[in-house]
Amino acid sequence: MAPLRDALIDCMLLDEERFRRRLPDIVETHNLQSVDLELADESPTDILQDLDGFEPSSVTASERERIARMVRLGTVPLGLTLTGPAYQDNPVRYATQTFQEMTGYSLAALRGENLRLLQGPATDADAIATLQEGIDIWEQRTVELWNYRADGKRFRNRVTIVPLTGPDGSITNWLGVQKAIDTPDT
Numbered sequence: 001m002a003p004l005r006d007a008l009i010d011c012m013l014l015d016e017e018r019f020r021r022r023l024p025d026i027v028e029t030h031n032l033q034s035v036d037l038e039l040a041d042e043s044p045t046d047i048l049q050d051l052d053g054f055e056p057s058s059v060t061a062s063e064r065e066r067i068a069r070m071v072r073l074g075t076v077p078l079g080l081t082l083t084g085p086a087y088q089d090n091p092v093r094y095a096t097q098t099f100q101e102m103t104g105y106s107l108a109a110l111r112g113e114n115l116r117l118l119q120g121p122a123t124d125a126d127a128i129a130t131l132q133e134g135i136d137i138w139e140q141r142t143v144e145l146w147n148y149r150a151d152g153k154r155f156r157n158r159v160t161i162v163p164l165t166g167p168d169g170s171i172t173n174w175l176g177v178q179k180a181i182d183t184p185d186t
């Protein structure tokens, strides 16, 4: 069985129709009972209409589909984040419920920020350099590094970043997949 992290990355890269067909398999294989498959059947537009504080005009069409997809996957036990555009220092466009709970930051607090806001004195410089290099050459990277919650408590975060191409093949957004793997301060 592919790890959940890989399964989530794969399904975020599919087109909308294949995503809908794949999702029930992932839910079953990984026992993701919190995922609402009825919501998964709704159109991206309907899903986003119900999202608090969401302004459709502030995001592109492909971001809209990706955000709706993250809403459907919002309770899976890994955080998902969407950032972009890369040339504007990758501000957060969307972060799932799990990511907000993991970091203690609300979506409103995260939106527009670069996720280096989670870093602090103990954050590993090598891991930051690895992420920076991946972003520079548009390649997927996975690192483990110390991050800090909104309340100042640190946690070990396993982060994968994945470049996402737009309709014309250029990189428009980045996907982040995050998991807290240790919480020694709690």
Ligand SMILES: Cc1cc2nc3c(=O)[nH]c(=O)nc-3n(C[C@H](O)[C@H](O)[C@H](O)COP(=O)(O)O)c2cc1C
Binding pocket: 081, 082, 083, 090, 114, 115, 116, 118, 119, 128, 129, 131, 132, 135, 145, 147, 157, 159, 161, 162, 174, 175, 176, 177, 178
């Ligand atoms: C989609 C995405 C998700 C990211 N998630 C995190 C994260 O959870 N924690 C973190 O410390 N850095 C994260 N980063 C990395 C920082 O945003 C930044 O790219 C990194 O610190 C290297 O750039 P810098 O040297 O300019 O800070 C993420 C980056 C991207 C593109």
